[in-house]
Amino acid sequence: MKPARKQRLILIGLMVLGAGLATAFALKSFNDNLMYFFPPTDVVEGKAPKGTLFRLGGMVIKGSVERPDKGMMVRFKLTDFNKEVTVEYTGILPDLFREGQGIVAHGKLNPQGVFIAEEVLAKHDENYMPPEVKASLKKPEGTVSGQTQ
């Protein structure tokens, strides 16, 4: 290879490497800000912000969904398979909201440690299969999202 070309190749390599390193450090320092939601463990351990809005993500525990006063208010428990947080929400739930499904709720904690949600988004998992296959699976819990364990 001609020396001039070799030099240009090395220069480009160094440039990409430098840009990569700079980005890696920047992302590392903003790591917490890039998290879209807090898992229930962080909330129970007090790492989540208090008094302000934040997002809470986790799996809806089977059998925990209830409508206490038969109205629009729905109460359910979220888990990351470690700790649990109770969530209350008044409004219309997305299509994919169901027990055993991952969701992300936006809201804040009240003094009793109950999460009052203003918005609930369903977090779809990465599994796709026909209904027959789903029905034939032995473990119905096989749909747990990989993100929230």
Added chain:
Amino acid sequence: MFLVPDPVVRFFHRMASPPHFYALTERLMPWLVVIFLLLAASGLYGGLYLAPPDYQQGDSYRIIYIHVPSAWMSLFIYVVMAIAGGIGLVWRIKLAEIVMISSASVGASFTFIALVTGSLWGKPMWGAWWVWDARLTSELILLFLYLGVIGLYGAMDDKRSASKAVAILALVGVVNIPIIHYSVEWWNTLHQGPTVTKMDKPSIHVTMLVPLLLMALAFKIYYLIALILRARIELLQRERNAQWVKTKAVEEGGL
């Protein structure tokens, strides 16, 4: 040259010659169109008709047959564009510069399609058109990078120096590609994790996977077709004073 066998070098030298590229792509084009139509037809038939509905999403999941191949192509084309830019910078090959700039608008279109289809699916499924999670935000940055490449190239009159500037922008932007791909693993996101492109076996039933892969192949061929069409025009514009273009124009009766 070091380490590269002579026939390979000769092949690349011939490919990099504008008249040869122009003649070769002319012969290649009908075949590519036929392959694309076959792949797209079978992929769409398999995806929209043969594949069963999803156990949770019903028929709404079928948007993946457009959304996922588009998103894959948006990353793939960016890498091709950056590598072509790098080759153009180091070896000063005109054809590499042309491949780079001709890829940009195709890649931008695929990125746009991925964002729009994702948004259309997000409203009924997630409950939101758009969220600022790491995956969606980094994909939006990718669209801006493509638009930056197109804008920068258009803003400079001397196309050879424009190519150098654009190549550097494209190469620096490459750092965004692993961020997009791994965003769903590095951070908590609303967007789901990878289904097909992961180490263990894909979490998608085979009857749904096959049409998806067919569509992905069809999109690859479509990119090749669009790239060649754009590259040929760019080539003629840049080489308009070269003898082979003048001869060609006279032959085809254009002048």
